[in-house]
Amino acid sequence: MEHVEALCIAMAQHGDAEAFARLVDFYQTPVYNLCHRMLGDSGEAEDAAQEAFLRAYKNILRYDDKRPFATWLLSIAAHYCIDQLRKRRMNIVSVEDLPPQTELPDPTPNPESVVSGREQQSRVQALLNSLSEVDRAVVVMYYWYEYSYEEIAQTLDLTVSAVKSRLHRARRSMAEAWTGDQRQTALMEAGNHGEIRSPVF
Amino acid sequence: MEKFDHPYFEARLLSDAALSPDESQELQRHLQVCEACSQLAIAWNQVRAELRAATLLAPPEGFTQRWKIRQELVRRQQHRRQVLVTLVFSVGGAALLFLILGLLALPLLISPRPALLVIVYQLTTFFSAASDAAEIARTLARAVGNLVPPTLWVGLAVAAAGLLIIWVAAMLRLLKTGRVSVWNDQRR
Numbered sequence: 001m002e003h004v005e006a007l008c009i010a011m012a013q014h015g016d017a018e019a020f021a022r023l024v025d026f027y028q029t030p031v032y033n034l035c036h037r038m039l040g041d042s043g044e045a046e047d048a049a050q051e052a053f054l055r056a057y058k059n060i061l062r063y064d065d066k067r068p069f070a071t072w073l074l075s076i077a078a079h080y081c082i083d084q085l086r087k088r089r090m091n092i093v094s095v096e097d098l099p100p101q102t103e104l105p106d107p108t109p110n111p112e113s114v115v116s117g118r119e120q121q122s123r124v125q126a127l128l129n130s131l132s133e134v135d136r137a138v139v140v141m142y143y144w145y146e147y148s149y150e151e152i153a154q155t156l157d158l159t160v161s162a163v164k165s166r167l168h169r170a171r172r173s174m175a176e177a178w179t180g181d182q183r184q185t186a187l188m189e190a191g192n193h194g195e196i197r198s199p200v201f
Numbered sequence: 202m203e204k205f206d207h208p209y210f211e212a213r214l215l216s217d218a219a220l221s222p223d224e225s226q227e228l229q230r231h232l233q234v235c236e237a238c239s240q241l242a243i244a245w246n247q248v249r250a251e252l253r254a255a256t257l258l259a260p261p262e263g264f265t266q267r268w269k270i271r272q273e274l275v276r277r278q279q280h281r282r283q284v285l286v287t288l289v290f291s292v293g294g295a296a297l298l299f300l301i302l303g304l305l306a307l308p309l310l311i312s313p314r315p316a317l318l319v320i321v322y323q324l325t326t327f328f329s330a331a332s333d334a335a336e337i338a339r340t341l342a343r344a345v346g347n348l349v350p351p352t353l354w355v356g357l358a359v360a361a362a363g364l365l366i367i368w369v370a371a372m373l374r375l376l377k378t379g380r381v382s383v384w385n386d387q388r389r
Contacts, residue, residue: 017272025265032260046260050271057272124255127248143252171215175244182244 005069012060020057027053027070030145031077037140038081038133040125048084052077067154074145075155078137085133130177135170138163210238215245 005026011019031052036045056063056076063072128136137156141147147155149163158166210231213220220228232239309316 017269021265021269024268028264029257029259032264033257036258042261045258046264046267049260049264050268053268054272054275120251120254121258124251127251139252144255144257168212168215171245171248172211172241174248175215175241178248179240179244 006065009060009063009065009069012057013063017057020053020060023069024053027073030070031073033144034074034077034137034140035081037125037128037144038078038136039084040129044084048081049077052080055080071147071151071155074141075157078141078156082133082137085136126181127174127177130173131170134158135166135173138166139170139174142167207235207238210235211241214238214242 005023008019008022012023028049032045032049035048035052036042039045039048052073056073059076063069128139131139134156138152138158141152141155149160149167152158152163153160156163210228213224213228232242
């Protein structure tokens with residue numbers, strides 16, 4: 001694949017859009033997944049992934065072949081998503097205005113596993129939403145792409161120590177978010193039981 | 202009183218690095234007495250399990266096709282923008298040129314007689330020079346015609362005719378095989 005990839009990159013650098021389309025075909029899932037995990041919405045993720053590929057194609061001559069193509073591509077996508085999240089924050093969008101959590105593609109035909117999968121994805125997304133833009137990108141690259149600290153640092157233009165510290169902070173935030181969520185669920189359940197019991201007493 | 206404070210154990214808890222048996226025992230001892238760290242450990246284990254269970258999300262079918270369409274739209278937009286910029290610059294340049302010419306022509310329109318005299322003088326000079334150049338060319342042609350033998354003229358005429366025939370044949374062949382249209386398609 002590496003040889004084919006290098007060939008496609010070289011052809012794309014000579015203006016061959018079809019060759020770049022093959023790269024899009026190959027990297028669509030990692031780029032889309034990163035955008036989805038960062039933005040939390042399938043429509044926005046699609047837009048961001050498309051835009052990331054367009055930017056990559058536009059700047060293909062700047063690509064340095066000493067660096068892995070995937071890292072370069074994910075770096076473009078991550079920076080674009082970070083910008084989008086910052087813009088979103090600047091606009092101070094209320095929770096009601098946020099796009100609804102749209103359906104996530106799941107190849108499993110079993111309805112129970114579909115529901116379970118969606119719930120799991122929704123829980124993960126809620127955990128990621130508790131993080132800042134850059135921390136979110138660090139977590140996604142560490143857990144979904146198994147990037148090393150050095151690779152994450154290179155992709156997000158950070159130092160290795162900054163990556164470690166952000167990862168630590170993100171883990172703590174996610175654990176706290178999970179605890180908060182559990183407490184809320186427990187309170188809601190207790191409230192529901194109280195409503196049922198009240199007519200009895 | 203513990204030997205280390207919470208940040209030390211938090212760092213141990215939230216780290217992916219393997220702990221030595223001593224470090225592990227120390228952490229376990231702390232977790233037994235510290236409720237905050239114990240809760241953090243439970244929460245983090247759950248979160249880690251969720252993160253590890255999460256798979257890569259794939260885009261809906263036809264992503265590459267949609268990218269191609271979008272790329273084509275962007276290309277057309279860029280082309281349109283380039284055309285517009287070129288047009289604006291051309292029209293602007295032409296307008297500027299006409300403005301300058303208009304400003305230059307303004308004195309002529311006010312009093313045309315001196316300018317007309319200059320134009321007549323320039324035209325007379327030009328036609329006189331052209332007549333002299335034509336006379337020189339005729340003299341040279343006569344001299345060269347006398348120097349070159351008639352057989353060489355015939356040879357040159359035959360060679361020119363041959364080259365013309367080859368060129369016409371090549372063009373006909375190129376158009377017949379459709380090479381020109383294929384090349385144009387590839388360029389597009």
